[in-house]
Amino acid sequence: MSKDIKFSVIVPSYHEKLNIEPLTTRLFQALGPEFSKQTELIYVDDNSQDGSVEEVQKLSEKGYNVRIIVRTKERGLSSAVLHGFKNSDGQYLLCMDADLQHPPEVVPKMLDSLVEHPFALGTRYAKGVEMDKNWPIYRRIISSGARLLALPLTSASDPMSGFFGVQRKYLYEVDPNAINNINDKGFKIALELLAKLPLPKKDAIGDVPFSFGVRTEGESKLSGKVMFQYLGQLRDLYCYKFGGFHLVMGSIVLTLLFLGTVLLYLGV
Numbered sequence: 001m002s003k004d005i006k007f008s009v010i011v012p013s014y015h016e017k018l019n020i021e022p023l024t025t026r027l028f029q030a031l032g033p034e035f036s037k038q039t040e041l042i043y044v045d046d047n048s049q050d051g052s053v054e055e056v057q058k059l060s061e062k063g064y065n066v067r068i069i070v071r072t073k074e075r076g077l078s079s080a081v082l083h084g085f086k087n088s089d090g091q092y093l094l095c096m097d098a099d100l101q102h103p104p105e106v107v108p109k110m111l112d113s114l115v116e117h118p119f120a121l122g123t124r125y126a127k128g129v130e131m132d133k134n135w136p137i138y139r140r141i142i143s144s145g146a147r148l149l150a151l152p153l154t155s156a157s158d159p160m161s162g163f164f165g166v167q168r169k170y171l172y173e174v175d176p177n178a179i180n181n182i183n184d185k186g187f188k189i190a191l192e193l194l195a196k197l198p199l200p201k202k203d204a205i206g207d208v209p210f211s212f213g214v215r216t217e218g219e220s221k222l223s224g225k226v227m228f229q230y231l232g233q234l235r236d237l238y239c240y241k242f243g244g245f246h247l248v249m250g251s252i253v254l255t256l257l258f259l260g261t262v263l264l265y266l267g268v
């Protein structure tokens with residue numbers, strides 16, 4: 001562990017070569033000299049073979065505190081994030097996407113919020129925040145439907161967000177067993193952590209409103225399989241939180257309804 005590093009920014013990445021340079025330079029620019037000295041940036045890549053490794057090496061040689069962890073045996077967004085958390089040095093852990101939909105310029109605000117709260121949440125559902133008009137309608141529907149289904153699990157304003165931070169001690173120290181209960185499948189790692197970590201009842205979450213942009217380089221990896229994984233995750237979380245046969249059945253009905261709506265809108 002390096003004691004100079006206070007903040008670790010973890011970026012799960014898969015086929016993101018074209019986004020690495022702009023994200024890295026914009027992030028350290030936004031952090032400024034003081035914050036930058038205390039921050040490491042870690043890409044967790046699942047063996048993309050697209051030149052991402054060389055891109056990160058170039059930036060590291062230029063003096064940015066950035067590295068890339070390449071996994072060859074595992075795949076998946078949530079598990080990549082957990083892998084990054086485990087292999088980082090900071091007491092304050094931030095997660096963001098590589099595709100610049102999470103503006104690097106908002107990161108200093110996220111880190112400020114994370115120092116004040118156990119959990120910092122980049123939220124798209126706050127007063128005055130506008131969604132980029134180019135964000136496809138079907139993605140809005142999926143996002144709202146997914147959020148609705150998560151309502152009984154957490155009061156967080158945007159548990160579907162991939163832009164969030166958590167203080168390391170809540171992952172590994174407050175309850176050392178908590179991390180073993182975390183499901184590493186799928187995309188919704190923030191929801192999983194919000195529902196299962198031993199966060200305080202009051203003032204646990206610091207919301208940071210941000211405008212969700214559209215991807216300009218590369219492609220989204222959100223697939224039908226990921227949506228199914230979300231439904232499984234929901235079922236497990238409902239069981240974990242409430243237990244009981246009726247709640248499980250209720251969640252299955254809800255998820256089927258959600259799935260039906262998605263398929264309807266996709267015209268499948």
Ligand SMILES: Nc1nc2c(ncn2[C@@H]2O[C@H](COP(=O)(O)OP(=O)(O)O[C@H]3O[C@H](CO)[C@@H](O)[C@H](O)[C@@H]3O)[C@@H](O)[C@H]2O)c(=O)[nH]1
Nearest residue numbers: 012013014044046076077080097098160162187220221222
């Ligand atoms: N290492 C690794 N990274 C992955 C994988 N799948 C996706 N990623 C990375 O995870 C980030 C998000 O993936 P996208 O494919 O860009 O997701 P999205 O469609 O933009 O969905 C995002 O926004 C949603 C909000 O609507 C979020 O809910 C979701 O978690 C994600 O952040 C990107 O940096 C992408 O490269 C994987 O299997 N392995």
